[in-house]
Amino acid sequence: MSEGHDDQAEVAADIAAVEQANTAFYEAMERGDLDELSGLWLPGEDLTISCVHPGWPVLSGRGEVLRSYALIMANTEYIQFFLTDVGVSMTGDTALVTCTENILSGGPAEDGGELGPLVGQLVVATNVFRRTGDGWKLWSHHGSPVLADSDDDDDEDTPS
Amino acid sequence: MSEGHDDQAEVAADIAAVEQANTAFYEAMERGDLDELSGLWLPGEDLTISCVHPGWPVLSGRGEVLRSYALIMANTEYIQFFLTDVGVSMTGDTALVTCTENILSGGPAEDGGELGPLVGQLVVATNVFRRTGDGWKLWSHHGSPVLADSDDDDDEDTPS
Numbered sequence: 001m002s003e004g005h006d007d008q009a010e011v012a013a014d015i016a017a018v019e020q021a022n023t024a025f026y027e028a029m030e031r032g033d034l035d036e037l038s039g040l041w042l043p044g045e046d047l048t049i050s051c052v053h054p055g056w057p058v059l060s061g062r063g064e065v066l067r068s069y070a071l072i073m074a075n076t077e078y079i080q081f082f083l084t085d086v087g088v089s090m091t092g093d094t095a096l097v098t099c100t101e102n103i104l105s106g107g108p109a110e111d112g113g114e115l116g117p118l119v120g121q122l123v124v125a126t127n128v129f130r131r132t133g134d135g136w137k138l139w140s141h142h143g144s145p146v147l148a149d150s151d152d153d154d155d156e157d158t159p160s
Numbered sequence: 161m162s163e164g165h166d167d168q169a170e171v172a173a174d175i176a177a178v179e180q181a182n183t184a185f186y187e188a189m190e191r192g193d194l195d196e197l198s199g200l201w202l203p204g205e206d207l208t209i210s211c212v213h214p215g216w217p218v219l220s221g222r223g224e225v226l227r228s229y230a231l232i233m234a235n236t237e238y239i240q241f242f243l244t245d246v247g248v249s250m251t252g253d254t255a256l257v258t259c260t261e262n263i264l265s266g267g268p269a270e271d272g273g274e275l276g277p278l279v280g281q282l283v284v285a286t287n288v289f290r291r292t293g294d295g296w297k298l299w300s301h302h303g304s305p306v307l308a309d310s311d312d313d314d315d316e317d318t319p320s
Contacts, residue, residue, distance in 0.1 A: 048249040055307030089208040126302040142286040144304030147215030
């Protein structure tokens with residue numbers, strides 16, 4: 001807050017780019033587009049990516065992480081994310097995004113062509129991005145189910 | 161892997177320092193030492209810290225995060241962490257640690273001086289650290305319950 005006023009425009013542009021990368025991540029999931037999703041994660045193996053789906057153990061490396069998304073997409077007929085409480089914390093070439101994923105999803109029906117029952121789910125995520133020559137790429141995604149409210153924290157629920 | 165062989169010793173020292181900071185974080189929890197714990201998180205408000213306890217929503221900023229630890233410590237008579245699958249991924253001044261927290265904990269007994277029943281819990285965590293002049297400090301902690309095994313991923317469960 002107390003320094004760096006001269007490059008506020010640059011910081012604002014960076015934050016907007018990070019928020020866009022974060023949104024693109026969820027939109028690729030909604031479309032079930034594994035190619036698009038693969039391109040949003042850090043490439044190569046110089047920096048090991050990691051991913052935790054709600055209730056899952058840690059997955060590490062592009063092979064393991066992308067296989068998990070292929071599996072999830074194959075078992076998800078419909079999924080939509082309503083993101084709330086999006087907060088970006090950034091320094092240098094690393095950005096940390098926290099958000100609440102209000103999820104509405106449905107699997108394939110068990111007996112034929114119709115959609116299975118829709119399920120609502122409340123998940124919070126910490127997404128870490130790295131700046132690359134090709135834009136901000138995911139380094140880590142950690143999602144977890146919200147099992148209880150903490151209403152007494154409402155006075156400070158606006159991360160910046 | 162393919163470059164930077166000349167500073168391998170430096171990288172190894174960095175990784176050791178990050179692992180030590182990660183261990184110190186859990187040891188402070190085990191001792192219920194809130195002052196020690198407070199000093200392990202990034203100071204000030206230039207970079208917003210965030211924390212997700214298993215099943216909780218996102219907490220942001222030192223006030224909210226440290227209050228949650230005070231609350232947890234007040235309600236935890238005994239807690240021990242056995243860390244497994246510790247993986248460090250690092251670039252520049254940011255390090256990302258993933259680990260499995262095998263937790264054994266007990267609350268105060270409801271009727272008097274004895275310890276409450278001990279409970280085992282399996283949690284996975286993504287901890288993000290930043291390098292500071294005073295060592296590596298926590299920027300983000302996200303812990304979540306492991307609700308199901310994924311035995312078919314055993315061939316790749318050694319993050320580096």
